[in-house]
Amino acid sequence: MKRLALILVIIGAxxxxxxxxLRFDLVATLFGGAASWISRTIYILVGIAGIYAVTLLFKDREGRETT
Incomplete structure (x- = not known):
């Protein structure tokens, strides 16, 4: 799960x-425009991955939450 989130965050970045x-939207170019359902799905998945990645900031190396 962490690796998939990282890949999606990198794609978004x-x-x-x-x-x-360059004012060039690669996702929109590859998948038929920013309004196409597949581009919007990718944007949503990247957003979810970004939210998930925020939770990783609050965990130590062993995966436990820090206090």
């Missing part, structure tokens, strides 16, 4: 980098 630098 690279896509936002391309948007910021």
């Amino acid at each position: 690279l896509n936002w980098g391309l948007i910021g630098l």
